[in-house]
Amino acid sequence: MNPKIIAFDADDTLWHNEPYFDEAQERFCQLFQDYASSQEILGLILNHQVKNLPLYGFGIKAFTLSMIESALELTNHQISGKGIEKIITIGKDLLQKPVELLPNVEDVLKELQGKYKLVVATKGDLKDQHRKLHDSGIGHYFHHIEVLSDKTELDYQKMFGRLECKAEDILMIGNSLKSDVLPILNLGGFGIHIPYHTTWEYEKIDFEIEHKNFLALSNVKEVLTILESI
Structure with a gap:
């Protein structure tokens, strides 16, 4: 060498970096704890992330879009605008984490x-x-x-x-x-x-x-x- x-x-x-994403996913799981277990929700987010990689690539914005798609699936597309706003806030908070x-x-x-x-x-x-x-x-x-x-x-x-x-x-x-x-x-x-x-x-x-x-x-x-x- x-x-x-x-x-x-x-x-x-x-x-x-990764602990910030773990924290964001915990917040997401809390929002939708009445719909599925944390393990099921985390699996759903991961599936959407992997499926979306060819379209969105990597990073926080792609992660946020995958969380929104996961929420739509969990709620059978019944999530409110307020609910979407809470997910966007999770993404924005990630983009402002200290280094x-x-x-x-x-x-x-x-x-x-x-x-x-x-x-x-x-x-x-x-x-x-x-x-x-x-x-x-x-x-x-x-x-x-x-x-x-x-x-x-x-x-x-x-x-x-x-x-x-x-x-x-x-x-x-x-x-x-x-x-x-x-x-x-x-x-x-x-x-x-x-x-x-x-x-x-x-x-x-x-x-x-x-x-x-x-x-x-x-x-x-x-x-x-x-x-x-x-």
Whole structure:
């Protein structure tokens, strides 16, 4: 491994994110607790999210639309305008959540800046991700920001073209094996997985990864040890 570019996922890699979605879903479940169990409601939201990905993509706005569709299904299209307004409020509150960096993130970026070209490679709402990067106070460490519509091999290949690099030049660091690691490994790049304590169901995989270009670490600070040993 001799990367020229180190790419970081953003949500749940640089800063906390998934707990905010968990909180939003809890609020939604409370609104419709008379219609179904929390487990059934969460399953319904997930089904709508996955079905809507080709149309809406990822992010809070897509999540909010999927909550509205779930509410329509739960109430047999009898939900009131006031009820829709409450769901929209949940979505708006998500878009205004504070950005809280994960431990050691800024220390690691300080060490890496100047030694490598640092990139953010994330997916979600373009405006929201740029807002979070601005509010995080770490935007100046990065040479390039990529907000991808998805993280398939094709999406990464397009990113390589914009960065004018090859897959073997990139080390991707993220909390999702499915989105941040596997596509990069399949293309010939390097991937480091740093798990977050909770993971969106869509991002989970049910098999172990064994690959010469793959490392699993417990926290982002260990990245410095790995790179120093190269």
